[in-house]
Amino acid sequence: MPRTDDERLTRGFPPTRHSALAAIRGGDEEQRRRGLSALAAAYWRPVYGYLRLHWRKPHDEAADLTQEFFAHVLEKDLLARFDPARARLRTFLRACIDRVAAGGDRAARRLKRGGGAAAVPFDFEGARAEVEKAAGSAESADVLFEREWARGLFAAALERLRELCAREGKSQHFALLEEYDLEAGADRPSYADLARRFGIATTDVTNRLAWARRKLREVLLDLLRECTATESELREEARTLLGLDGP
């Protein structure tokens, strides 16, 4: 049932998560690497997609440059120059990518391959097909980067949710989400279809799917919180990410 009492209406909001940005900008090397991993998990896909589609880099070079970009962020301490009062992190990073891409060959020679990169496995082959599907569309760099950024965050959130479900013995919840929201084509299966396929009651499908979506929202916003510098930036980015301001 919905919670209708005053106590619940005024309950506290989730505590602010430790920001990946703060970690990267901090002095501790281990913290900086962990922060970079969180940032890279959210941003590797838009960086790769942007390099492929906007800078027209071939797959191998875009993949190398993506790795090198994150190493560059750490080694050159790029985020020290980021001022949240002047721009969103997403905008700042795109400008950084433009600089790296413009001098990419030189940067590639200077940096050891993979040196200093985040400990995140980048599935460039997986991203390649999606990016190449979008290759013909005439989009502005802003629209392209924003769409790939959203795709990257949702993909990273799904990975976290999959791990969470496995840990909590709720793999079926995730499987239902995959069937209904991820893999369905134009014709989504009905809840009754899913109930038959999974051998559970229809009400279980409703409840488990609701749980998975609720958790996905939580994980997604947590991820976004880690990659934003201020509450107002978080809210603005969340509106964009969730598509609340229209297409």
Next chain:
Amino acid sequence: MTHLDDAALARLRQSVREPDLSGTRYRLAGVAGSGGMGTVYVALDTELGRRVALKVLDLEDPETEARLRREAEVLARLEHPGIVPVHDVGRLGDGRAFYTMKLVEGEPLDRSAACLSLPERLRVFLRVAEAVAFAHARGVLHRDLKPQNVMIGPFGEVLVLDWGLAKVLSDPRGRAEGANGANRAPGDTGEGSVLGTPGFMAPEQQGGGSGSADARADVFSLGALLQSLLPPGPPAPLRAIARKAMSPRPDDRYPGAADLGKDVERFVEGAPVSAYPENVLRRALRLAKRHRVAAAIVAAYLVGRGLILLFTHR
């Protein structure tokens, strides 16, 4: 690694955007509209078998949650046929605050006004002024009156919507709020906040001075709303009423929405309006227009008398 094509991304975005109604008596049935604070969905109340409007915050946030709750409380204290009744308030499983209210199906005034005659528009205006006067009598200012916030139902119902920026001037025990907003409740926006819509917002509401605004700020907005309903080359008394309501100085406006409504009503009835002083000729013309048959008889009588006098003096 999860792969997301554009269609899957769009479905996921929708899924995490929609309110989590599991465990509630409501089922999602569509989207009614959206605003800065949240989205209004059409939901089915499964216990009562009726459709309701469910307003839910887009994002969890203490400030907007307080505003949403404040709006629900304001609606709950304003039981009037021109104000949407609130049914329920609470929090969903996903942590977002919501309230439900009567589902109003119709067209906002900005879209429906073009299909209405001037007398019909004035009838709508009078209903809005009545609802606002009622709210003022209950110590509530709307602060965002504009055609988009007036809904015309299929049976001619007129409802004033979107009380999200409303300000409560006194608490339920009737104690007046201090001018500095010291008694302001959480979620009640006031001093220092720029609220309202340009073009419909009183000058004292602009520049963050809304904390000092009183009922005459709504009178200004009602004047702007009236003006937006007037056709090109409107009757002079109506133009004068709108101009008086929109006076830059609050002291020069009508003291309240009821006074403004009464002046418009007087115009509708063909009576003199306070905002438009008349000379003898204008008064005679207005009376002639109001009492056409009597005016025609008097005119015929005077013409007849004139002709008799003319022929008898030859």
